[in-house]
Amino acid sequence: MKQADLVITNTAEIITVSGNGRPKRGKEMSNLEIIPRGAVACNRGRIVWVGPETDMDRYVSIEPDAVHVDAENGAILPGLVDCHTHLIFAGSRENEFAQKIAGVPYMEIAAAGGGIKSTVRATRAASVADLVAAGRQRIREGFSFGVTAHEIKSGYGLDTESELKILRAARDLRSEMNMELPRTFLGAHEIPPKTGRREYLDLVCEEMIPRVAREGLAEFCDVFCEKGVFSVEEARRVLNTGLLHGLSPKIHAEQLSNSGGTVLAAELNAVSADHLDYIDDDGIHALIRSGTIGVLLPGAVFFLGLNRYAPARKMIDSGMTIALSTDFNPGSCMSQNLPLIMTIACTQCRMTIQEAISACTLNAAFAAGRGTVCGSIEPGKRADLIILDTPAYSMIPYHFGHNHVRHVFCGGIPVVRNFCFQSFP
Numbered sequence: 028m029k030q031a032d033l034v035i036t037n038t039a040e041i042i043t044v045s046g047n048g049r050p051k052r053g054k055e056m057s058n059l060e061i062i063p064r065g066a067v068a069c070n071r072g073r074i075v076w077v078g079p080e081t082d083m084d085r086y087v088s089i090e091p092d093a094v095h096v097d098a099e100n101g102a103i104l105p106g107l108v109d110c111h112t113h114l115i116f117a118g119s120r121e122n123e124f125a126q127k128i129a130g131v132p133y134m135e136i137a138a139a140g141g142g143i144k145s146t147v148r149a150t151r152a153a154s155v156a157d158l159v160a161a162g163r164q165r166i167r168e169g170f171s172f173g174v175t176a177h178e179i180k181s182g183y184g185l186d187t188e189s190e191l192k193i194l195r196a197a198r199d200l201r202s203e204m205n206m207e208l209p210r211t212f213l214g215a216h217e218i219p220p221k222t223g224r225r226e227y228l229d230l231v232c233e234e235m236i237p238r239v240a241r242e243g244l245a246e247f248c249d250v251f252c253e254k255g256v257f258s259v260e261e262a263r264r265v266l267n268t269g270l271l272h273g274l275s276p277k278i279h280a281e282q283l284s285n286s287g288g289t290v291l292a293a294e295l296n297a298v299s300a301d302h303l304d305y306i307d308d309d310g311i312h313a314l315i316r317s318g319t320i321g322v323l324l325p326g327a328v329f330f331l332g333l334n335r336y337a338p339a340r341k342m343i344d345s346g347m348t349i350a351l352s353t354d355f356n357p358g359s360c361m362s363q364n365l366p367l368i369m370t371i372a373c374t375q376c377r378m379t380i381q382e383a384i385s386a387c388t389l390n391a392a393f394a395a396g397r398g399t400v401c402g403s404i405e406p407g408k409r410a411d412l413i414i415l416d417t418p419a420y421s422m423i424p425y426h427f428g429h430n431h432v433r434h435v436f437c438g439g440i441p442v443v444r445n446f447c448f449q450s451f452p
C-alpha cells in the first residue's frame with residue numbers, strides 16, 4: 028500500500044501524458060494515456076499512485092490528516108512546463124508596442140535607444156532583489172495559467188556581472204519557490220552597444236561561460252543564431268565552449284531566416300532547437316536523427332504580426348519531437364499564457380489538441396531537462412497538477428483566452444485555489 032497525504036478524486040478523467048521515460052515523438056504525441064474517472068494520490072510532494080478511482084482503496088492508504096480534493100468532475104492535467112522563457116528582466120516596452128503597431132520600423136525604434144537596448148538598460152540598473160521580485164510575480168501569473176515549471180534564460184545583461192545577476196536571481200527563486208526552474212545562460216543573445224562582435228564573443232567564451240559554470244549558475248548554454256546576430260560559426264564557438272564547461276547546448280534557430288542553426292543543433296546533439304519558423308527539410312531530418320527537440324514559439328510570430336509559422340504538421344508527421352512554449356519576453360512575446368499558445372499552435376501550425384497538450388507537458392519537460400521529474404502524471408514524479416473547471420481538456424485551446432484552470436498544485440502544495448468568479452451577493 029502507498030501512503031498518501033493528498034488525494035484527488037471525482038475527476039472526469041486524468042490526462043496522464045505518461046511516456047516510458049522519454050519524450051513523445053511524431054505520432055506518439057497524439058496519445059495522452061487518459062484514465063477515465065481516475066484518482067491520483069500523492070505523498071510528500073510526489074505522485075505515488077494514479078489509476079481508476081474504484082481501484083484506489085486497494086493500493087493507497089490515506090493518512091488520517093490527508094488533504095482530500097474533490098475535482099467536481101473536472102479533468103486533471105500535469106502542470107504545464109514553459110520550456111523557453113526570458114522570465115527575468117526589468118522594465119517593459121508598451122510604448123514601443125504602440126510605435127510598432129503605428130508602423131515605426133524596429134530599426135528606427137532601436138536607433139532611438141528602444142528595443143532590446145532599453146530592456147538591457149533597465150535590467151543592468153536593477154538589483155538582484157528587484158529581479159527576484161519581478162520573477163516571483165511572473166511565476167505567480169504562470170501558476171494562474173497552470174504553469175508549474177519554467178526554463179529561465181539570461182540575456183538582458185550582456186555584460187558579465189549583469190548576466191550573472193540574472194542567473195543568481197533565477198537561482199534564488201528556485202530555492203524560494205519549491206519548483207523546477209532550470210537556468211540557461213544566453214549571454215550570446217545580442218551584441219551590446221559600443222562593443223565589437225569579436226570582443227564580445229571573446230568575453231562570452233573566455234569570461235562569462237567559465238564563471239557561470241564555476242558558480243553552477245546554469246545547466247544550458249544558448250545562442251541567438253540569426254542573420255545580423257550570431258552566425259553558425261560564432262554559435263558553434265559559443266556552444267562548444269559551453270560544452271567544454273559542462274553546459275548542454277540549446278539554440279535560437281531559423282526564427283527570421285534559414286541560417287543553418289538546426290544543422291548545428293543536430294551536430295552538437297543539442298537538447299533543443301527553438302523557433303524553427305524557417306526550418307527546411309534538411310533541418311527537420313537532421314533534428315530527427317539527433318533526437319533534438321524542436322521547441323515552437325508561435326506566440327512570438329503572432330505578437331510580431333508575422334505570418335510564417337513553423338511547419339509543425341510536417342515536423343510531427345515526419346517523426347519529430349515537438350514542444351511548445353511562450354518565449355515570454357518584453358519584445359517579441361509579452362505573454363505567459365501557455366494555454367493561449369496552444370490555441371495559436373492548433374489554428375496556425377495545424378497541431379492537434381492532443382499534440383499541443385503533449386508539447387506543453389511531457390515534451391516541454393524534456394526540453395527543459397526535467398523529463399524524468401515532471402511533465403506527466405506518473406508515480407515518482409512531482410505532484411505538479413492542474414484541475415480544470417471542465418470535464419473536457421479540449422476546452423483549453425478551443426475556448427481561447429478563457430482560463431479553465433481552477434486549482435493548481437506545485438510539488439503537492441496548492442498554489443491556485445478555486446480560481447473562479449464569485450457569485451454576486
Ligand SMILES: [Zn+2]
Nearest residue numbers: 111113279354
Ligand atoms: Zn527566446
